[in-house]
Amino acid sequence: MPSNTFLKLGEEKRKRIEEAFLREFAVNSYDEASLSDVVKKLGIAKGSIYQYFEDKLDLFMYLVHTCNQVKLRYVGSVAAKGFPDFWAYFRKLFELGYQFDAENPLQSHFLHNLVRNVNSPSVRDLYDELMLQSVRGFGKMVAMEIELGRFRDDLPVSTMGFMLFRIGTSIQEQLEVEKEINPGKSIEDNVPVYQGKREVLMQTVDNYIKLVRPAFDK
Amino acid sequence: MPSNTFLKLGEEKRKRIEEAFLREFAVNSYDEASLSDVVKKLGIAKGSIYQYFEDKLDLFMYLVHTCNQVKLRYVGSVAAKGFPDFWAYFRKLFELGYQFDAENPLQSHFLHNLVRNVNSPSVRDLYDELMLQSVRGFGKMVAMEIELGRFRDDLPVSTMGFMLFRIGTSIQEQLEVEKEINPGKSIEDNVPVYQGKREVLMQTVDNYIKLVRPAFDK
Amino acid sequence: MPSNTFLKLGEEKRKRIEEAFLREFAVNSYDEASLSDVVKKLGIAKGSIYQYFEDKLDLFMYLVHTCNQVKLRYVGSVAAKGFPDFWAYFRKLFELGYQFDAENPLQSHFLHNLVRNVNSPSVRDLYDELMLQSVRGFGKMVAMEIELGRFRDDLPVSTMGFMLFRIGTSIQEQLEVEKEINPGKSIEDNVPVYQGKREVLMQTVDNYIKLVRPAFDK
Amino acid sequence: MPSNTFLKLGEEKRKRIEEAFLREFAVNSYDEASLSDVVKKLGIAKGSIYQYFEDKLDLFMYLVHTCNQVKLRYVGSVAAKGFPDFWAYFRKLFELGYQFDAENPLQSHFLHNLVRNVNSPSVRDLYDELMLQSVRGFGKMVAMEIELGRFRDDLPVSTMGFMLFRIGTSIQEQLEVEKEINPGKSIEDNVPVYQGKREVLMQTVDNYIKLVRPAFDK
DNA sequence: CATGAATGAGGCTTCATTCAT
DNA sequence: TATGAATGAAGCCTCATTCAT
Numbered sequence: 044m045p046s047n048t049f050l051k052l053g054e055e056k057r058k059r060i061e062e063a064f065l066r067e068f069a070v071n072s073y074d075e076a077s078l079s080d081v082v083k084k085l086g087i088a089k090g091s092i093y094q095y096f097e098d099k100l101d102l103f104m105y106l107v108h109t110c111n112q113v114k115l116r117y118v119g120s121v122a123a124k125g126f127p128d129f130w131a132y133f134r135k136l137f138e139l140g141y142q143f144d145a146e147n148p149l150q151s152h153f154l155h156n157l158v159r160n161v162n163s164p165s166v167r168d169l170y171d172e173l174m175l176q177s178v179r180g181f182g183k184m185v186a187m188e189i190e191l192g193r194f195r196d197d198l199p200v201s202t203m204g205f206m207l208f209r210i211g212t213s214i215q216e217q218l219e220v221e222k223e224i225n226p227g228k229s230i231e232d233n234v235p236v237y238q239g240k241r242e243v244l245m246q247t248v249d250n251y252i253k254l255v256r257p258a259f260d261k
Numbered sequence: 262m263p264s265n266t267f268l269k270l271g272e273e274k275r276k277r278i279e280e281a282f283l284r285e286f287a288v289n290s291y292d293e294a295s296l297s298d299v300v301k302k303l304g305i306a307k308g309s310i311y312q313y314f315e316d317k318l319d320l321f322m323y324l325v326h327t328c329n330q331v332k333l334r335y336v337g338s339v340a341a342k343g344f345p346d347f348w349a350y351f352r353k354l355f356e357l358g359y360q361f362d363a364e365n366p367l368q369s370h371f372l373h374n375l376v377r378n379v380n381s382p383s384v385r386d387l388y389d390e391l392m393l394q395s396v397r398g399f400g401k402m403v404a405m406e407i408e409l410g411r412f413r414d415d416l417p418v419s420t421m422g423f424m425l426f427r428i429g430t431s432i433q434e435q436l437e438v439e440k441e442i443n444p445g446k447s448i449e450d451n452v453p454v455y456q457g458k459r460e461v462l463m464q465t466v467d468n469y470i471k472l473v474r475p476a477f478d479k
Numbered sequence: 480m481p482s483n484t485f486l487k488l489g490e491e492k493r494k495r496i497e498e499a500f501l502r503e504f505a506v507n508s509y510d511e512a513s514l515s516d517v518v519k520k521l522g523i524a525k526g527s528i529y530q531y532f533e534d535k536l537d538l539f540m541y542l543v544h545t546c547n548q549v550k551l552r553y554v555g556s557v558a559a560k561g562f563p564d565f566w567a568y569f570r571k572l573f574e575l576g577y578q579f580d581a582e583n584p585l586q587s588h589f590l591h592n593l594v595r596n597v598n599s600p601s602v603r604d605l606y607d608e609l610m611l612q613s614v615r616g617f618g619k620m621v622a623m624e625i626e627l628g629r630f631r632d633d634l635p636v637s638t639m640g641f642m643l644f645r646i647g648t649s650i651q652e653q654l655e656v657e658k659e660i661n662p663g664k665s666i667e668d669n670v671p672v673y674q675g676k677r678e679v680l681m682q683t684v685d686n687y688i689k690l691v692r693p694a695f696d697k
Numbered sequence: 698m699p700s701n702t703f704l705k706l707g708e709e710k711r712k713r714i715e716e717a718f719l720r721e722f723a724v725n726s727y728d729e730a731s732l733s734d735v736v737k738k739l740g741i742a743k744g745s746i747y748q749y750f751e752d753k754l755d756l757f758m759y760l761v762h763t764c765n766q767v768k769l770r771y772v773g774s775v776a777a778k779g780f781p782d783f784w785a786y787f788r789k790l791f792e793l794g795y796q797f798d799a800e801n802p803l804q805s806h807f808l809h810n811l812v813r814n815v816n817s818p819s820v821r822d823l824y825d826e827l828m829l830q831s832v833r834g835f836g837k838m839v840a841m842e843i844e845l846g847r848f849r850d851d852l853p854v855s856t857m858g859f860m861l862f863r864i865g866t867s868i869q870e871q872l873e874v875e876k877e878i879n880p881g882k883s884i885e886d887n888v889p890v891y892q893g894k895r896e897v898l899m900q901t902v903d904n905y906i907k908l909v910r911p912a913f914d915k
Numbered sequence: 916c917a918t919g920a921a922t923g924a925g926g927c928t929t930c931a932t933t934c935a936t
Numbered sequence: 937t938a939t940g941a942a943t944g945a946a947g948c949c950t951c952a953t954t955c956a957t
Contacts, residue, residue, distance in 0.1 A: 048940075048941065051941095070380075071380060072290055072291075072377070072378075073290075074290060074292035074293055075292050075380060077925080077926070077927095078926080078928095079925075079927080087942080087943090088943045088944060089928085089943085089944070090942070090943055090944065091943075092927095092928095093927090093930095098927075098928075099926095099927065099928090158376060158377065159290070159376070159379065159380065160290075160377075161377065162289060162290045162377065171438065174438060175438065178438065197471070198471060198472055199468060201435070201439070202435070202465070202468045202469065202472060203472065205434075205435045206428075206431065206469070206472060206473075209427055209428075209431045209434070210424075210427075213423060213424065213427040216423075216427075217419070217420070217423045220389060220392055220393060220396065220423070227385075247420065250416055250417060250420045251420060251424070253415070253416060254416055254420060254421060254424060254476050254477075255424075255473070256476070257475040257476050258472050258474070258475050258476035266916070295950080295951070295952090296952065296953095297951060297952080305917085305918090306919055307918080307919060307920090307952090307953085308917065308918055308919065308920095308953090308954080309916085309917060309918075310952095310953095311952090311953070311954080312916070312917070316952075316953075317951095317952065317953090484937070508726055508727075508728060508813070508814075509726075510729050511728055511816060513929080513930070513931090514930075514931065514932095515929080515930060515931080523938085523939090524938055524940055525932085525939080525940060525941095526932090526933080526934085526938065526939055526940060526941095527937085527938060527939075527940095528931095528932095529931090529932070529933080530939095534931075535930095535931065535932090594812060594813070595812065595813045595814075595815065595816065596726075596813070597813065598725060598726050598729060598813065603881075610874060611874060614874065634904055634907060634908055635904060637871070637875065638871070638901065638905060638908060639908060641867060641870075641871045642864075642867065642905070642908060642909070645863055645864075645867040645870075646860075646863075649859060649860065649863045652859075652863075653855070653856070653859045656825065656828060656829065656832065656859070657855070683856070686852055686853060686856045687856065687860070689851070689852060690852055690856060690857065690860060690912050690913075691909070691912045692912070693911040693912050694909045694910070694912035702919075702920065705920095706920090731947070731948095732947080732948070732949095733948080741921080741922090742921055742923060743922085743923070743948090744921070744922055744923065744924095744949085744950080744951080745920075745921060745922075746949095747948090747949065747950075748919090748920065748921075752948075752949075753947095753948070753949090
């Protein structure tokens with residue numbers, strides 16, 4: 044955990060530090076990321092980092108936590124209940140994701156980059172936890188839809204839940220493979236990753252939904 | 262590319278070297294992987310590596326290529342045509358994948374680990390290329406199935422192809438998340454990753470097929 | 480020297496600070512001892528230490544002085560004159576030493592640990608001075624015993640004095656080597672070092688006296 | 698243990714390196730001793746040290762071993778049997794010690810400095826072992842002298858053995874306290890510690906023997 | 916062609932000390 | 937007077953890479 048010293052830092056300075064490290068970790072792997080480099084860019088003393096965090100890993104884990112919380116403020120802000128059906132809710136999730144990404148590109152891509160850093164056991168555990176969180180969320184919704192008689196009931200909930208989770212991540216991947224977006228470059232250039240790509244994104248989402256609906260609906 | 266020196270090495274020695282590095286890269290990230298360590302375990306001179314390869318990256322890229330080729334010998338050994346329908350072929354792909362994994366665990370998991378090493382632009386490019394190769398393969402089949410009037414034709418082929426690709430990788434992931442398999446540990450313990458898990462694997466495959474068929478079939 | 484600021488601190492607080500540092504220096508070498516750690520445990524500001532002392536060495540030297548003074552309150556409380564012969568007095572010294580140790584384990588073992596910290600010239604000088612103090616004390620007594628016709632007079636007083644001094648320290652050492660006591664562990668566990676070892680200690684003292692008497696008596 | 702790399706180094710270079718580190722460790726405590734400094738003085742790369750030794754401690758332990766072995770070549774070269782009585786042998790030990798010191802001042806004072814480095818558990822263990830070796834050696838001789846009817850038999854052998862061991866170290870200490878020798882300075886100035894002090898040393902030895910004989914002889 | 920010693924940049928981390936509040 | 941954030945030098949260690957043998 045970060046020390047009080049860090050938490051009590053002025054909003055501005057704290058943000059500046061957080062963002063500098065997010066940028067580093069969003070572009071590099073945990074090992075490649077160099078505290079020395081970041082510190083140099085920040086113009087602060089190397090020792091200061093160790094007044095703020097226990098060590099490199101502590102700093103990294105803190106960033107995971109905060110980013111996840113920021114993201115949850117978006118995707119956790121709506122409940123499935125308020126929507127006519129599950130797919131409307133599912134669609135909304137991507138709109139919120141888009142918004143999260145647009146307003147917090149660093150956080151968004153730091154989280155995307157997480158998968159490259161699961162070598163360290165601690166990071167691995169945290170990553171798995173985050174993943175499970177999401178998968179279970181989908182699992183619950185699947186269970187509810189089945190109960191409501193809207194989803195088929197001849198398959199394990201876990202399979203269906205995992206599939207939904209994967210559809211989500213696949214969309215970003217496809218756009219990346221098809222060069223619609225380029226997170227790495229965007230981060231370096233300090234521009235939103237989905238800049239001008241809202242339509243493409245939501246169109247892809249709609250396609251995916253159209254595709255997989257028959258797989259889930261009763 | 263590896264030098265002729267390397268290629269003319271005795272089969273046995275070459276394999277021993279390749280496998281040692283595969284093991285290292287299958288368990289560690291590119292940065293964490295230590296040539297020094299591997300060389301020590303191999304009992305060969307550090308300098309030799311630089312007679313065989315230009316540098317660490319060159320060695321790594323070489324491994325990507327060979328592993329991919331080995332894998333293609335499995336999954337490329339059958340054609341969709343020979344099967345009653347696409348899903349029978351799709352299912353066969355996993356049986357072949359299982360076989361590849363059982364007979365080449367190092368290669369298999371080196372490839373799985375690739376995603377964690379896409380930081381270097383060269384690796385990234387190669388990774389994307391491999392991915393595209395696979396996605397396009399599925400794309401072609403989708404196109405053919407549409408032509409045969411068996412798949413729906415109201416969605417972009419690319420979306421459907423990518424989806425199929427993702428289903429494939431999701432299966433391994435789900436088994437990992439649900440702790441059915443533990444690649445990292447298996448590699449370290451030098452045992453096949455899917456040892457005794459064939460049934461579980463194919464059952465999961467069948468579930469996924471059952472799930473997504475309605476999404477693709479006309 | 481400590482500043483007035485320190486001396487005017489409340490008895491309780493001053494003691495708390497002193498003991499925390501004694502504990503650190505009693506277990507670690509001067510270099511290993513970390514002011515940061517102690518300050519953290521104490522819950523006081525780092526800067527305060529520098530209001531109390533000039534620097535780490537100043538603090539250390541202060542502790543040497545106080546500990547020595549405490550010790551002198553014990554071993555300096557009796558005079559050889561009051562005893563039937565020198566050896567009765569010598570024996571008493573150990574009883575007092577035992578008492579000092581039992582009642583001030585931190586101070587006692589900080590002093591024992593001194594020998595490991597004589598690298599800094601200042602510490603070295605102080606250590607030598609303390610040692611000389613003790614050696615000279617014994618020297619004077621030897622001189623007196625010679626005058627009284629009780630000790631042999633065919634050897635330098637300094638040799639005899641030093642020998643007596645060394646016998647003293649040897650006793651603790653022997654008990655340590657033979658694992659009867661374990662100062663390091665005792666300090667960490669916050670228990671008296673000679674707990675339950677009074678008999679063993681005095682028995683060893685008696686053995687040493689029995690051994691060396693013929694060397695000194697006329 | 699040092700690597701083969703180190704052992705196969707040219708005699709000259711190896712000595713140069715060993716001596717540089719001995720000098721550093723003979724003057725500083727383990728913690729204060731700076732590999733960086735030594736390496737700079739030596740004009741070799743920092744990394745080289747880690748081709749020779751596993752780490753700082755490994756290097757240190759190696760030095761302890763070699764120095765001890767060198768010393769044993771001196772003091773272990775004679776057996777008590779060859780002497781008319783124990784005290785003649787005891788005296789010889791110091792002549793050999795003097796010789797060892799004169800011919801290997803670095804090694805000699807590195808060993809003397811050991812006591813300041815017993816904070817690290819590994820060093821502590823080794824130090825205790827060395828000490829015990831010596832103490833037991835004296836113990837055995839005491840036992841034999843008792844058997845021969847030359848030493849008194851009314852006291853524990855361990856007490857008598859430890860006393861003899863301590864007499865040995867006391868002699869150097871006394872000369873140090875009395876400023877006859879100044880190991881620290883001598884090392885820095887690169888001159889033998891006992892230069893021109895042979896007479897003083899042996900006179901002191903003789904005094905000690907004269908003093909303690911009555912304590913041991915029957 | 917193989918060797919393996921040497922390199923030195925660079926990484927993370929610790930710590931006593933300073934100084935503005 | 938007390939605080940504690942900031943400092944930055946210094947430490948140990950790792951590693952890919954080079955090059956003379």
